[in-house]
Amino acid sequence: MLSPLKDKVGSVLLPGDEFRLDTTSAADTIPLAGPSEPDKVVCGPGLRRSGDRLLVYKSGILRHKEPNMFWMDAQHKRYVPVKGETVIGIVTSKSGDVFKVDVGGSEQASLSYLAFEGSTKRNRPNVQVGDLLFAQLIVANKDMEAELACVDSAGRANGMGVFGAGGLLFRVSLGLVRRLLAPQSELRSELEQLFPCELVAGMNGRLWVKSAGVQRTLIVANLLESCENMTSAQRRKLFRKLAQGGL
Structure with missing residues (x-):
């Protein structure tokens, strides 16, 4: 039906x-x-x-x-927070026991210091203003302030928390992020074969990459931005050209 x-x-x-x-x-x-x-x-x-x-x-x-x-x-760049999505945020300030985090929405999200694995009143996480966070939205609606957590439902970090040393953060469309996060992503597979790298993708349209050296990292970032408007055939042609060039 x-x-x-x-x-x-x-x-x-x-x-x-x-x-x-x-x-x-x-x-x-x-x-x-x-x-x-x-x-x-x-x-x-x-x-x-x-x-x-x-x-x-x-x-x-x-x-x-x-x-x-x-x-x-859709190829939108403006992000609207959605409960359950994992995002890359930037810590902008600390107010009491709560961190304010920029996730790219219309307003900042809040993150409690207790929303980290193993965090207690005596054992607080080492989070500084300017740090990058990979976190999950646990509250997101139009009538309430968005809230983040760096633990899953079992209280485990599961890859979430402070990260980003030595890498590059940049913005792309939400459509490109979904393509990279797809279970059988051809784009991600082809990119990792050409340039092995660490890649963190947030559903808020932010990507963080780190490869072998600053030059490789910049090349990967430029490739991802270029692939946004390419067909599969155009992307493979570009990747073959780069592989033959021995970069």
């Missing part, structure tokens, strides 16, 4: 487009599911449920993940 919506996967949609949760629709709407299946559709970024309608609020390409998740793939 989801086939009408699946037929639109890969198509460009604009804000204001809508899908109705019934099989009888007007000329400007598309059937989404049968009357007995309205709750089976999961809306990702760019889509919003409103009663019996599904609304598009971000322009982009409609994507689908089995069995029933849909979202809009």
